[in-house]
Amino acid sequence: MNINRRRGAIAFFITLGAILVGLAVTLNVGWVVLNERTVALAVLGIILFSVLIAGVVLNTVFLVREVRRNERQDSFLNAVTHELKTPIASMRLYLETLQRRPLDDAQRQQFYKIMLADSDRLLATVEQVLKAGELGQRHRQQNRTLIDLEPLVADCIAVSLQRHHLPSDAIQLDPVPGAVRLRVLGITEDLRTAVLNLLDNAVKYSPEGVHVRCSLAITHYTWVTLRITDTGIGLPSNQFKRIFKRFYRAPGRAMLRIKGTGLGLFLVRNIARQHGGDATASSPGLNKGTTITLTLPLANPTTQTAAVATTTA
Structure with a gap:
């Protein structure tokens, strides 16, 4: 209406x-x-x-x-309301069941596991909304540290596998060519949020099975790129830029069936730009998967030396 x-x-x-x-x-x-x-x-x-x-x-x-x-x-408000109400209703149902019915230990442990997953989902939604409001303000002045991207991405993959109850081969990280250390100067919490949002999107928009590949590489000598490719529902070319807008969700029946707040990729792009980089999307077409590329400037040797000296001091 x-x-x-x-x-x-x-x-x-x-x-x-x-x-x-x-x-x-x-x-x-x-x-x-x-x-x-x-x-x-x-x-x-x-x-x-x-x-x-x-x-x-x-x-x-x-x-x-x-x-x-x-x-x-x-x-966005409708989506957030649903994302907040659903896990709360689920936890309430399981708590009422635990209160009213005698259950064996195995059933109680299963209920605890489900409620914990619901609380994680609720917390992720709240954190996403808070982060969007925080990044919507002017650029935050924070001390930035030297971050090694490969272990950060590997840790985010482990979190996503656990969060979505996926097998270990559902999300894979390719070895870094040349075994080099890819370091950037930034805010660890923000970059972690960006990578987790990218992985969550790749999982969420792969309803027929999760097969996600992640790769890290140096491009043009001074940039590091993280590419996350899924085999999900894909995107038409006219949506490549729009999906990074605040509250925006791509149209289509397949998209509408998947719940979300429309903030994930907005956060990714803003975090990337606040770190001097950018985020882009590409796709061969509908039902052919999507690749999101996060580009960040490599920390130069002078910056790395200064950061290490500051940390040591």
């Missing part, structure tokens, strides 16, 4: 803008015809007409953008 109402609002603003532009054209033509013998008045009319048209177009664009932004925010 809300979607139809907003689509009607968008159509209304576009129609109103077209009518106003038509009215402005009519008035300007009339002005020029009436004052065709007075060059100064004709020129003045054309200038005023141009300003009026620009104002109407900008106003229409602004209104349509605001309507779409409000639509994304409402979708």
